[in-house]
Amino acid sequence: MxxxxxxxxxxxxxxxxxxxxxxxxxxxxxxxxxxxxxxxxxxxxxxxxxxxxxxxxxxxxxxxxxxxxxxxxxWPEPALVPADPWERLAARKVEVIADGICDACVLLFWERHRAPEQQSAEWIARQRRKVDGGLRALAETAGRREWVVGERFGLADIVTGTVLRYLDVRFPEHPWRSQYPNLVALSARLEARPSFAGSVPVPQVISDKVV
Ligand SMILES: N[C@@H](CCC(=O)N[C@@H](CS)C(=O)NCC(=O)O)C(=O)O
Known part of the structure; x- marks a missing residue:
C-alpha cells in the first residue's frame, strides 16, 4: 500500500x-x-x-x-489538473501563490521562535508582505465563482483551501476573514468536503531545538 x-x-x-x-x-x-x-x-x-x-x-x-x-x-481520474492548457497554467499559478504564502508563514513561524531580542522586525515585515500580497492575489483570482479556476473542483481549490485553513494554525491573528469575504465563503465550501474535513490541520509539539 x-x-x-x-x-x-x-x-x-x-x-x-x-x-x-x-x-x-x-x-x-x-x-x-x-x-x-x-x-x-x-x-x-x-x-x-x-x-x-x-x-x-x-x-x-x-x-x-x-x-x-x-x-x-x-491516477488521472477524477482529474484535478485542468485539461485545458490555459486553465492548467492558471491553476498552477494559484499553486505558486498558495505555496509562497505557506513558505512565508513557515519563515515567520521560525523567526518568532527566536528570543524576542534576536527577532528581526525587517524579516518579519518582509514575510508579512508576502502573506498579504499572496492573499490579495488569491482573493482577486478566486473572484466570486464557485471554483477558483474553471467549472469544477481541482488543484486551484485544493491549494487555496489549504493555505486559508493553515493561516488559522500559524497566523490566527491575520485579518483575512474581514478583508476577503469571497475567500471566507470559498473556504467554508471547501472545508465541507470530506477530503478537507478528514485532514483539518492542527499544531504539533516540536521537541528539538530548531533555531
Ligand atoms: N516545498 C515543499 C515544502 C515542504 C516543507 O516545508 N515541509 C515542512 C513541513 S510543513 C518540513 O518538512 N520541514 C522540515 C525541514 O525543512 O527541515 C513542498 O511543497 O513539499
Missing part, C-alpha cells in the same frame, strides 16, 4: 492528502514531526522535508507539487 509521511499542521502534506482522498486512493498515513530528529523523513527525501509519498517498491516522491503531478499521472 502507498504510504504518506505527513505532519498534522503541514499545508503541503494536506494538499497531497486531499488529492489522494478526492481520487479515492487508499494509503497509510504516517504522521511525523519533521523538525524532530526522530523523523524518518530524511531516509526517503534527501531534502529532509515532508510530505513524502512512498510507493510499494520503496521508492519515493517528495515536494508537494511534484507529488501531485505523480498522482495525476498515475
Amino acid at each position: 502507498l504510504k504518506l509521511i505527513s505532519a498534522t499542521p503541514s499545508p503541503y502534506a494536506r494538499k497531497v492528502r486531499i488529492a489522494l482522498a478526492e481520487k479515492d486512493i487508499p494509503f497509510e498515513l504516517i504522521t511525523e514531526v519533521p523538525w524532530d530528529s526522530t523523523t524518518q523523513t530524511p531516509r526517503h527525501n534527501p531534502l529532509e522535508k515532508l510530505p513524502v509519498l512512498i510507493f510499494e517498491d520503496g521508492s519515493s516522491a517528495y515536494e508537494s507539487r511534484y507529488i501531485l503531478e505523480v498522482i495525476e499521472a498515475k
Whole structure:
C-alpha cells in the first residue's frame, strides 16, 4: 500500500492528502514531526522535508507539487489538473501563490521562535508582505465563482483551501476573514468536503531545538 509521511499542521502534506482522498486512493498515513530528529523523513527525501509519498517498491516522491503531478499521472481520474492548457497554467499559478504564502508563514513561524531580542522586525515585515500580497492575489483570482479556476473542483481549490485553513494554525491573528469575504465563503465550501474535513490541520509539539 502507498504510504504518506505527513505532519498534522503541514499545508503541503494536506494538499497531497486531499488529492489522494478526492481520487479515492487508499494509503497509510504516517504522521511525523519533521523538525524532530526522530523523523524518518530524511531516509526517503534527501531534502529532509515532508510530505513524502512512498510507493510499494520503496521508492519515493517528495515536494508537494511534484507529488501531485505523480498522482495525476498515475491516477488521472477524477482529474484535478485542468485539461485545458490555459486553465492548467492558471491553476498552477494559484499553486505558486498558495505555496509562497505557506513558505512565508513557515519563515515567520521560525523567526518568532527566536528570543524576542534576536527577532528581526525587517524579516518579519518582509514575510508579512508576502502573506498579504499572496492573499490579495488569491482573493482577486478566486473572484466570486464557485471554483477558483474553471467549472469544477481541482488543484486551484485544493491549494487555496489549504493555505486559508493553515493561516488559522500559524497566523490566527491575520485579518483575512474581514478583508476577503469571497475567500471566507470559498473556504467554508471547501472545508465541507470530506477530503478537507478528514485532514483539518492542527499544531504539533516540536521537541528539538530548531533555531
Ligand atoms: N516545498 C515543499 C515544502 C515542504 C516543507 O516545508 N515541509 C515542512 C513541513 S510543513 C518540513 O518538512 N520541514 C522540515 C525541514 O525543512 O527541515 C513542498 O511543497 O513539499
